[in-house]
Amino acid sequence: MYESTRGNLCGQTAAQAITLGMVPSGGLFVPSTFPDLNWQDLQGLTYRDVAKGVMSPYLTDFSEEAISDIVKVYADGTSDGEDPAPLVSVGNCGVLELWHGPTAAFKDMALQVLPDLMKVSLKQFNREEDVIILVATSGDTGKAALEGFKNRKGMHIVAFYPEGGVSPVQERQMTTTEGDNTHVVAVKGNFDQCQTAVKQIFASDSIKNQLQEKQLIFSSANSINWGRLLPQIVYYYWAYLQAVTQGKVPPEGKINVVVPTGNFGNLQAAYYAKRMGLPLNRIICASNTNNVLADFFATGVYQSQRDFFQTISPSMDILVSSNFERFLYEMSGRDAEKIQSWYDSSNQGTFTVDPATLKACQDTVFAGWASEEETFETIARSYQTYQYVFDPHTAVAMKVYKDYLSSTNDQTFTVIASTASPFKFSSNVIRGLEGDQPESTRDEWEALNRLNELSGWKIPLGLQGLDKKQEKIVNSCLPEGMAELIKKMFV
Numbered sequence: 291m292y293e294s295t296r297g298n299l300c301g302q303t304a305a306q307a308i309t310l311g312m313v314p315s316g317g318l319f320v321p322s323t324f325p326d327l328n329w330q331d332l333q334g335l336t337y338r339d340v341a342k343g344v345m346s347p348y349l350t351d352f353s354e355e356a357i358s359d360i361v362k363v364y365a366d367g368t369s370d371g372e373d374p375a376p377l378v379s380v381g382n383c384g385v386l387e388l389w390h391g392p393t394a395a396f397k398d399m400a401l402q403v404l405p406d407l408m409k410v411s412l413k414q415f416n417r418e419e420d421v422i423i424l425v426a427t428s429g430d431t432g433k434a435a436l437e438g439f440k441n442r443k444g445m446h447i448v449a450f451y452p453e454g455g456v457s458p459v460q461e462r463q464m465t466t467t468e469g470d471n472t473h474v475v476a477v478k479g480n481f482d483q484c485q486t487a488v489k490q491i492f493a494s495d496s497i498k499n500q501l502q503e504k505q506l507i508f509s510s511a512n513s514i515n516w517g518r519l520l521p522q523i524v525y526y527y528w529a530y531l532q533a534v535t536q537g538k539v540p541p542e543g544k545i546n547v548v549v550p551t552g553n554f555g556n557l558q559a560a561y562y563a564k565r566m567g568l569p570l571n572r573i574i575c576a577s578n579t580n581n582v583l584a585d586f587f588a589t590g591v592y593q594s595q596r597d598f599f600q601t602i603s604p605s606m607d608i609l610v611s612s613n614f615e616r617f618l619y620e621m622s623g624r625d626a627e628k629i630q631s632w633y634d635s636s637n638q639g640t641f642t643v644d645p646a647t648l649k650a651c652q653d654t655v656f657a658g659w660a661s662e663e664e665t666f667e668t669i670a671r672s673y674q675t676y677q678y679v680f681d682p683h684t685a686v687a688m689k690v691y692k693d694y695l696s697s698t699n700d701q702t703f704t705v706i707a708s709t710a711s712p713f714k715f716s717s718n719v720i721r722g723l724e725g726d727q728p729e730s731t732r733d734e735w736e737a738l739n740r741l742n743e744l745s746g747w748k749i750p751l752g753l754q755g756l757d758k759k760q761e762k763i764v765n766s767c768l769p770e771g772m773a774e775l776i777k778k779m780f781v
């Protein structure tokens with residue numbers, strides 16, 4: 291069963307939590323209890339079967355057959371080159387490449403299964419309505435969700451992205467999505483404004499009532515939806531199993547994981563894996579210049595009212611980190627009253643946690659951040675040293691891992707969650723590799739080919755020929771116009 295982080299709803303099934311996306315009166319769905327899952331029980335299984343093993347205990351209202359069908363979307367992970375999430379050795383670390391899906395970002399790991407999770411969830415209640423999926427995206431969720439939901443019967447999807455706040459490849463990926471149930475909106479604002487406006491639309495009874503008359507309901511494909519987090523727990527088990535197979539961990543040994551973080555969904559999934567019994571030692575939270583989380587872990591003050599920076603790791607340009615609420619729920623000993631008071635709108639995104647909660651946070655997570663310069667440097671140095679090309683997000687993670695190493699000297703085998711293919715951010719990766727002057731810019735499509743030449747890596751299928759594909763009509767609006775636009779489109 292699932293309950294709300296704010297104590298305003300409990301006893302909901304997985305199907306209800308996934309259909310609703312978030313708690314209508316505010317708050318996020320979290321599992322009431324955590325199942326124990328021994329990694330040894332998953333040894334030798336394919337990715338699909340590991341996914342089934344991890345997800346089933348959380349989907350007790352789904353039939354076994356339905357779950358088997360849902361996980362079929364993953365490559366079976368046995369034959370060569372087909373591993374959905376290979377663990378690659380880079381220096382002393384393992385890099386967990388989570389970007390082998392259709393859109394070359396780790397969001398695919400969850401968004402390939404979310405449409406089916408939602409379909410089964412809706413069927414569970416005999417819901418006849420069509421669903422409108424609203425997504426706010428800092429770049430990667432948008433495309434992965436558009437791709438996952440395109441041409442799905444009874445489902446429409448609208449992706450809102452900050453105009454000028456995503457990479458040219460990310461933008462082109464979204465605007466070239468096929469399917470007449472897919473819509474793209476460029477918002478004149480930043481990601482936080484997009485995300486806040488989407489949450490307000492979810493909370494507005496007036497829009498919901500108007501849609502209901504048209505037999506339409508809303509849901510979310512952002513990581514506020516439990517259906518996004520659940521499939522992400524799977525690959526932490528998968529990483530551990532590979533590390534064992536590769537002889538990187540002694541039996542019963544623990545590993546660390548480093549997670550380049552924005553909305554805290556990926557990190558929260560790692561934390562859930564740990565709660566299920568996966569032997570994780572430290573979870574390391576890596577931020578870019580938007581270092582609101584690193585500051586929090588140092589001080590206990592969450593201060594989202596601050597300057598916002600556009601960085602070369604745009605998918606982490608987030609100040610209001612949604613899933614952090616789920617983390618604080620656990621760290622405070624599931625104290626819904628505290629969560630209510632911290633997230634009260636009168637605080638305007640700034641609050642201070644009590645010392646016991648802060649200590650629990652610090653014991654679980656090490657947090658750090660990387661500047662733009664350090665990120666470029668890490669891309670260049672890693673290529674020189676290991677001939678491995680990091681995308682800017684994963685480079686942030688690598689830099690923070692180095693800081694962790696020098697401050698703790700912890701020699702535990704460490705897995706870096708690699709969240710995007712470097713080709714998605716080619717011009718900045720090339721800038722890092724070739725040591726361009728800061729003010730220089732590169733043509734994105736030339737950079738894509740240059741990166742291919744330089745690294746010898748193949749350009750991911752989903753990024754080939756993007757510059758020549760037909761673009762769809764992109765709506766544009768201010769954050770405060772998003773609700774009106776939705777009405778215009780569907781009412």
Ligand SMILES: *Cc1c(COP(=O)(O)O)cnc(C)c1O
Nearest residue numbers: 430552553554555556605709710
């Ligand atoms: C979304 C994203 C992140 C941040 O993940 P969260 O789950 O939001 O913390 C990091 N890197 C890339 C490439 C992403 O697309």
